[in-house]
Amino acid sequence: MGIFDSFRRDKHEKPIEDTSRNGEIEIEVEEPVEEAPEEEIPEEEVPDFQEEESTSPYGKGVEMKPIRSYSEKKPVNHVIGTTKVIAIINQKGGVGKSTTAVNLSAALGEMGKQVLLIDLDPQGNATSGLGIEKNQLSHCIYDVLLADTPLVDVIIPDVSQELDLVPATINLAGAEVELVSEMARENRLKDAIGPMRGKYDYIFIDCPPSLGLLTVNSLVAADKLIIPIQTEFYALEGVTKLLESMKRVKNRLNPSLDIFGILLTMYDGRTTLSRQVAAEVRNFFGDQVFETIIPRTVKLSEAPSYGIPITQYDPQGKGAISYVNLAKEVIERG
Numbered sequence: 001m002g003i004f005d006s007f008r009r010d011k012h013e014k015p016i017e018d019t020s021r022n023g024e025i026e027i028e029v030e031e032p033v034e035e036a037p038e039e040e041i042p043e044e045e046v047p048d049f050q051e052e053e054s055t056s057p058y059g060k061g062v063e064m065k066p067i068r069s070y071s072e073k074k075p076v077n078h079v080i081g082t083t084k085v086i087a088i089i090n091q092k093g094g095v096g097k098s099t100t101a102v103n104l105s106a107a108l109g110e111m112g113k114q115v116l117l118i119d120l121d122p123q124g125n126a127t128s129g130l131g132i133e134k135n136q137l138s139h140c141i142y143d144v145l146l147a148d149t150p151l152v153d154v155i156i157p158d159v160s161q162e163l164d165l166v167p168a169t170i171n172l173a174g175a176e177v178e179l180v181s182e183m184a185r186e187n188r189l190k191d192a193i194g195p196m197r198g199k200y201d202y203i204f205i206d207c208p209p210s211l212g213l214l215t216v217n218s219l220v221a222a223d224k225l226i227i228p229i230q231t232e233f234y235a236l237e238g239v240t241k242l243l244e245s246m247k248r249v250k251n252r253l254n255p256s257l258d259i260f261g262i263l264l265t266m267y268d269g270r271t272t273l274s275r276q277v278a279a280e281v282r283n284f285f286g287d288q289v290f291e292t293i294i295p296r297t298v299k300l301s302e303a304p305s306y307g308i309p310i311t312q313y314d315p316q317g318k319g320a321i322s323y324v325n326l327a328k329e330v331i332e333r334g
């Protein structure tokens, strides 16, 4: 038995009794996993079609950004109204959560909105996708959730136009287990975000691919949800479970929680499957589905290796256009 095993047993099992004794809510939480998070992208999901030439090799040309502190943030030159906190959520991996988090945030920033993106996935795809070298970071969202570090102290300002980032590093992998024994463990993120309300138009949370405590924290912290759904086989698989978790949190902790929009991703109009799945999802969710559909395009999968959003990597391409359209729809939905 490894050190981690005994650690997990101690920390994990007792507090579950505690919560029921205190009459706290009991939210079904997926068992924390012991290993480092799996590589979430199965090989077959890597775009493999050839009609778009990749112009440059992966990993080349990456320019990592300096890690500034919030005190160095450029002044905000418009009045911020109500802050909308939106979690980008789906416990399935590889459906386009991080891609949407980065590119929607960046598109809104370029449209003049003040945006904060919180990376809540230990894999830190949103962090690296915005050009932040994770190895250089001394703090991340882990410290906010488990060491009472104020959110403002881990914000990296201006990673893109009008866009700030709360990064995640692999340290966050431990949070799922460590949170179990903490007081008010479901409210950590909500409490941390509180002081930043009024400072941003939008705060997005890029969720991990599970329904564990990190995801529950984002359900408690969020006002609304964006659920990306990949237009593939089993598109709706797991969605019922996600909606149940949403309902449970809504009933007990966050009454105003609701779906902000369902987003169809990785759409390939040439395949009947994509069209059928899109129709099925629209049938199921009605006008909760955004009109904008994100197409499958290799440029969207390349941009993160340059640490820039699609609106900078391929501004005229269909990926950028679709995320700009999505940003407009988000603004329209209020």
Ligand SMILES: Nc1ncnc2c1ncn2[C@@H]1O[C@H](COP(=O)(O)OP(=O)(O)O)[C@@H](O)[C@H]1O
Pocket: 040, 041, 045, 047, 092, 093, 094, 095, 096, 097, 098, 099, 100, 125, 209, 265, 266, 267, 294, 295, 296, 297, 298, 300, 301, 302, 304
């Ligand atoms: N519209 C798209 N077209 C092509 N590739 C995409 C698209 N959206 C996402 N990808 C790629 O698919 C993989 C999974 O996407 P990602 O956004 O990381 O999903 P999640 O955060 O839900 O796990 C990544 O390699 C990403 O670059």
Ligand SMILES: [Mg+2]
Pocket: 097, 098, 099, 121, 125, 207
């Ligand atoms: Mg992700």
